[in-house]
Amino acid sequence: MAVGDQPIILKRIKKAEHGGHHGGAWKVAYADFVTAMMAFFLLMWLINTTSPEQKRGIADYFAPAAVSQTTSGSGGILGGASLSNAGSKASGSKDIIQALAPDAPQNVTDSGQSQSQANRQPLASQEQKEDADFASAAQSLRQAMQDMPELAELSKQIIVDQTPEGLRIQLVDQEGRSMFKENSAVPNDRAKVLLNAVAKVINELPNRISISGHTSANAGGGEAASDWGLSSARADAARQILQSAGVDPDRIYQVAGKAGSDPLYPDDPMLPGNRRIAIVLLRERPVLPPDQGL
Numbered sequence: 001m002a003v004g005d006q007p008i009i010l011k012r013i014k015k016a017e018h019g020g021h022h023g024g025a026w027k028v029a030y031a032d033f034v035t036a037m038m039a040f041f042l043l044m045w046l047i048n049t050t051s052p053e054q055k056r057g058i059a060d061y062f063a064p065a066a067v068s069q070t071t072s073g074s075g076g077i078l079g080g081a082s083l084s085n086a087g088s089k090a091s092g093s094k095d096i097i098q099a100l101a102p103d104a105p106q107n108v109t110d111s112g113q114s115q116s117q118a119n120r121q122p123l124a125s126q127e128q129k130e131d132a133d134f135a136s137a138a139q140s141l142r143q144a145m146q147d148m149p150e151l152a153e154l155s156k157q158i159i160v161d162q163t164p165e166g167l168r169i170q171l172v173d174q175e176g177r178s179m180f181k182e183n184s185a186v187p188n189d190r191a192k193v194l195l196n197a198v199a200k201v202i203n204e205l206p207n208r209i210s211i212s213g214h215t216s217a218n219a220g221g222g223e224a225a226s227d228w229g230l231s232s233a234r235a236d237a238a239r240q241i242l243q244s245a246g247v248d249p250d251r252i253y254q255v256a257g258k259a260g261s262d263p264l265y266p267d268d269p270m271l272p273g274n275r276r277i278a279i280v281l282l283r284e285r286p287v288l289p290p291d292q293g294l
Helices: 025-049 052-062 093-100 115-147 189-202 225-244
Strands: 158-163 166-172 209-214 252-257 276-282
Touching: 115 158, 115 166, 115 189, 166 189, 189 225, 189 276, 209 225, 225 252, 225 276
Parallel strands: 209 252
Antiparallel strands: 158 166, 166 276, 209 276
16 A cells, blocks of 8 residues: 555445345235125125025025934934834934824825815916906907007096906096996997907906996985986996997896996096996806815
C-alpha cells in the first residue's frame, strides 16, 4: 500500500432472520374455506328446493333401519335376542312381531283391499272422470264461441262453472241483449243460437239434464205471481230447442221455473243478469251396494 492511500473498509451487514417463508400454505387454507362455503350454500339450496316428501325419503334412507331396536336379551340396541322362548334369553323379537301384527280384516278381497276401500275407489275414480269430462265440455263450448263469429259477440251471455250438482251452463240476459221478449216465453234468435251451441256440448256427454228458468225482481223488489209460470214456460221452451238440436228426451231429468227465488246477483235482484236459463249436466252417482249406508 502506498503512503497516503486510505484503506478500503468493507462492511458486511447480516440481516436478522424473521422466520421461514410461508409459501402458499394460506392459499390451501383459503381454498378449503371456499369449498366448505360452497358446500354449505349448496346444502341450503337443496333444503329449500326439496319437497317434504323428498326430505322424508332422504331421512328414511339414512335412518338405521337395519339395527334392531329390541331391548330383549342382554339389553341395549345390539343386545342378543332369542327367536323363541326356548333360548337362554328372554322373550325375543318373535314375540314382539306377533304382538304388533294386527289381525287381517274379514272382508279383504283378493287384491289386498278391504271391501269398503274397493267400493270407495270406483266412486273417486268416477268423480275424477266426470270432472275431467266437464272441464273438456266447458273448453269445447268456449272454443266454439271463439271459432264462430255469431257466437263470439254472445260470449258474455254464457257462464260456465262446476257446482256440486254438476256442470252448469247459464244463458243470462244483458242490458239491451235479452233472450226473450218482455213477458214472453218465446225465445228470440239470440237465444236459439246459444241453445244450439249448448246442445252440441251436451251431446258429447251422457249425463242427465236439469233445466231451470229464472226471472228478475220487479220494480217493487218482489216477485210477480206470473213470474213462476213465465220462468217455467221459458225453461220448457229451452227444452224444446235442445231436443230439436238432437238432445235425447230421455236425458231430460227436470224442467222447473224458479221465478226470482234464486237470483244470480243477490245484491241487486233487479239486474237483467238475473233473467237466465240454467242448464245443468247432473253428476251421475252410481247405486250404492246394499251394505253401504248413507
